[in-house]
Amino acid sequence: MTGIDDLPIRDELRGKSPYGAPQLDVPVRLNTNENPHPLPEALVARIAERVTEAARHLNRYPDRDAVELRTELARYLTRTAGYGVAAENVWAANGSNEVLQQLLQAFGGPGRTALGFEPSYSMHALIARGTGTGWLSGPREADFRIDVAAARAVIAERRPHVVFVCSPNNPTGTAVGADTVLALYEAAQAARPSLVVVDEAYGEFSHRPSLLPLLDGRPNLVVSRTMSKAFGAAGLRLGYLAAAPAVVDAVQLVRLPYHLSAVTQATALAALEHTGTLLGYVEQLKAERDRLVTELRAMGCEVTDSDANFVQFGRFDGPGGAHAVWQALLERGVLVRDNGVPGRLRVTAGTPAENDAFLDAVRAVLKESNR
């Protein structure tokens, strides 16, 4: 049978694996940072209504510029992120992964490079590869914060065209302060005028305010957001960015025409009518996250401070490392994530019952390994 390597595929894709968080059917799934709460019934009904209305016009292409949706996203950001933006500052796509891909298509690409501070969201590097953008891995401190002096040095030396800052960072949960982002932005502009992308996929879960106000007077700064996490709508596929209007003009040069289906736009608009209810779960999840941190520490785990809806914990340096613990938890019906960070795993805050099941499983695994 023909394998990938027999195909005339691009050299840089040979021998590579696709993004692959396992989608396993186990009782407790805490591996992909989804919101554990299904959408409220009132919202499900509103989605059905809006989608029904959209279905009446599916013979036509959707609003190519998604103006109504971008207006509502701008209103949401203005209300919650402490900085006023309008539709012209906002762009939406099928998940923030597509937003990031469009940014790299427009600002990265062959002969250009993007820098991220690892460990971080693995899709930044994968989207760089997919768009032919060179990838540069920048350093973090032992506690996973960004080492500002080292970061500035890398930026000055390598002069990347795009710099990713993930805050709160996935998979560590680490929030990045405005002062750090400003230092990196200034270093990046001094090296060459480059785009700085702040990935705030978990922004709503943070103790810190959004970095959105930093957009003021910074034309090469972008904040990306998603409805996949705080809104509990991972299945919807809706991500968005806020930036200067020129950045929005730039991504329109590379987006596919009619990339956001009328069904997606209608569903997202329905969800935005219910932000109050949806974000109600955020406070509950933050409390559960804090409980996971406390209880894991009480068991003797090393836990990274988290501003997100997940917690990085370890250290598992025994035989088989973190992966052996991942496997042992799976055997107890609990799926967490092994992001490849040595000695550490990541667990998503679930419902209180799911978190109890997870904590019981960790206790049992630790007890077993101490025998």
Ligand SMILES: *Cc1c(COP(=O)(O)O)cnc(C)c1O
């Ligand atoms: C989950 C996640 C995304 C979002 O992905 P979507 O495509 O919007 O579902 C983006 N960035 C980070 C850091 C994430 O963890």
